[in-house]
Amino acid sequence: MFSIRYVRENAQKIKEGIRKKKVEIDIDLLLQKDERRRKLITEIDNLRHEQKDAGRIIGEKKQQGEDAEELINQMQEIKRRLKASEEELKKLEGEINETLKWIPNPPHPSVPVEESVIKEWGEVKEFPFEPKDHLTLCNAHGILDFPAGARIAGSNFPLYRGKGAKLERALINFMLDLHIKKHGYTEIFPPFLANEKCMFGTGQLPKLKEDMYLIEQDGLYLNPTAEVPLTNMYRESVIDEKDLPIKFTAYTACFRREAGSYGKETKGLMRVHQFNKVELVKFSHPENSYNELESLLQDAEEVLQLLGLPYRVVLLPYDDLSFASAKTYDIEVWAPGLGRWLEVSSVSNFEDFQARRANIRFRSGNRTEFVHTLNGSGVATPRTFIGIIENYQQEDGSIIIPEVLRKYTGFDRIP
RNA sequence: GGAGGGUUAGCCUAAUUGGUAAGGCGGCGGAUUUGAAAUCCGCUGGGUCAUAGGGCCCUUGGGGGUUCGAGUCCCUCACCCUCCGCCA
Numbered sequence: 001m002f003s004i005r006y007v008r009e010n011a012q013k014i015k016e017g018i019r020k021k022k023v024e025i026d027i028d029l030l031l032q033k034d035e036r037r038r039k040l041i042t043e044i045d046n047l048r049h050e051q052k053d054a055g056r057i058i059g060e061k062k063q064q065g066e067d068a069e070e071l072i073n074q075m076q077e078i079k080r081r082l083k084a085s086e087e088e089l090k091k092l093e094g095e096i097n098e099t100l101k102w103i104p105n106p107p108h109p110s111v112p113v114e115e116s117v118i119k120e121w122g123e124v125k126e127f128p129f130e131p132k133d134h135l136t137l138c139n140a141h142g143i144l145d146f147p148a149g150a151r152i153a154g155s156n157f158p159l160y161r162g163k164g165a166k167l168e169r170a171l172i173n174f175m176l177d178l179h180i181k182k183h184g185y186t187e188i189f190p191p192f193l194a195n196e197k198c199m200f201g202t203g204q205l206p207k208l209k210e211d212m213y214l215i216e217q218d219g220l221y222l223n224p225t226a227e228v229p230l231t232n233m234y235r236e237s238v239i240d241e242k243d244l245p246i247k248f249t250a251y252t253a254c255f256r257r258e259a260g261s262y263g264k265e266t267k268g269l270m271r272v273h274q275f276n277k278v279e280l281v282k283f284s285h286p287e288n289s290y291n292e293l294e295s296l297l298q299d300a301e302e303v304l305q306l307l308g309l310p311y312r313v314v315l316l317p318y319d320d321l322s323f324a325s326a327k328t329y330d331i332e333v334w335a336p337g338l339g340r341w342l343e344v345s346s347v348s349n350f351e352d353f354q355a356r357r358a359n360i361r362f363r364s365g366n367r368t369e370f371v372h373t374l375n376g377s378g379v380a381t382p383r384t385f386i387g388i389i390e391n392y393q394q395e396d397g398s399i400i401i402p403e404v405l406r407k408y409t410g411f412d413r414i415p
Numbered sequence: 416g417g418a419g420g421g422u423u424a425g426c427c428u429a430a431u432u433g434g435u436a437a438g439g440c441g442g443c444g445g446a447u448u449u450g451a452a453a454u455c456c457g458c459u460g461g462g463u464c465a466u467a468g469g470g471c472c473c474u475u476g477g478g479g480g481u482u483c484g485a486g487u488c489c490c491u492c493a494c495c496c497u498c499c500g501c502c503a
Contacts (some may be wrong), residue, residue: 005462038462038463038464041462041463041464041472041473042463042464042471042472044472045462045463045464045471045472045473046471046472048471048472048473049471049472051483051484052435052472052484054483054484055434055435055483055484057483058434058483058484059434059435059483059484060434062434062483068483071483072483073483074483075483075484076483078483079483195493195494197493219493238425238426361425363425363441363442367425367442367443367459367460368425368460
């Protein structure tokens with residue numbers, strides 16, 4: 001969240017940002033309120049000054065045993081005026097604050113108007129037969145059981161069975177090991193629930209409230225992405241400058257209500273309420289954050305390269321960016337059975353937007369400054385699972401396991 | 416679920432019956448020095464007004480109350496720690 005002062009001093013940038021992200025917020029009205037707010041502060045400061053002076057005199061008189069009644073009575077009037085002004089100020093600040101919460105992070109200048117595919121990797125191969133979609137294949141092998149999932153939790157809660165469960169677990173372990181051993185991330189296993197402050201800090205709240213599962217009894221939300229716990233590890237803290245960049249990776253289950261999104265997109269593992277994801281999070285010095293974004297993208301891409309899955313990288317246009325992101329790349333895997341590209345990773349630089357909301361700073365000399373936070377999926381499993389099933393299917397319906405996963409699965413094909 | 420303890424600035428730590436936040440460390444600047452260490456001096460968060468020197472106000476986890484005046488007293492909420500109970 002931007003401070004009102006920042007908005008005042010960067011009004012044009014903020015206005016352009018909300019225009020690009022197609023949000024409707026009246027910044028001019030906000031600035032008018034700010035002006036009134038500052039007048040009130042001056043007024044209140046002056047009254048308090050009077051009050052403090054008088055308090056000092058009363059204290060002295062009382063200590064010397066003198067009568068201070070008259071002055072004390074005069075102070076009653078000051079007190080009344082203070083209270084009135086303070087109430088108006090409080091109301092005004094409440095309104096200002098409420099508006100500030102909804103101001104999105106402006107896109108980085110390099111973010112385009114139109115979506116652009118900046119890279120394609122691997123070969124979209126032609127099958128000598130009609131490729132089947134993953135749901136058909138998985139049902140045939142009994143490795144996915146949606147009806148059982150529905151009995152337990154409802155529709156679109158996947159249940160993996162047998163080799164399907166093993167393949168899922170293998171994917172997670174393979175990705176974690178890659179990021180830990182080769183890319184130098186520190187492994188974290190965080191809580192899967194997080195409080196409201198965390199959700200506000202990373203920007204899920206207030207905008208995405210309806211998309212999250214809330215446990216009302218405890219005021220806790222189910223983790224929608226490991227970005228939340230990982231980034232909030234340093235909420236309200238100060239990091240040593242020499243420790244930057246900090247790189248964390250974690251596996252978590254992710255829970256999303258996906259309110260109102262039932263429809264064509266929900267076939268099989270396409271869009272589910274609970275899924276697994278290995279996440280990458282970085283805390284960066286502001287000067288380096290765009291270099292860190294590029295290397296984060298490479299770290300995520302390498303997962304797909306090693307799995308031998310054809311993918312492309314898309315630079316999102318500015319009206320597709322999330323509330324908190326300044327720049328985002330999506331990585332999309334080719335699914336021959338479904339005949340389309342599937343988003344498996346979203347890699348973003350939030351600059352200091354989340355750091356402001358969560359108050360995450362680093363110490364530089366005798367002052368503190370907000371860090372830049374970044375994250376990327378490294379990667380989400382369901383659509384990667386789809387990619388493997390559909391790309392590695394054979395004419396007889398069996399599925400070859402990619403080489404790099406075999407030491408984790410212990411088998412090289414399904415069935 | 417029960418009982419108790421705690422939260423003060425980047426960090427650590429004080430503050431007789433309520434009297435207007437004291438120190439230390441770290442850091443920054445300066446003096447001294449061939450250089451460094453040591454030593455000494457100054458500064459240290461936020462807001463607001465002002466062209467400026469600077470003024471004023473706020474800041475003891477959040478919110479509210481009592482009072483001329485609250486770190487201190489009262490209420491409430493959050494989080495942390497310890498113990499008891501329950502429990503995979």
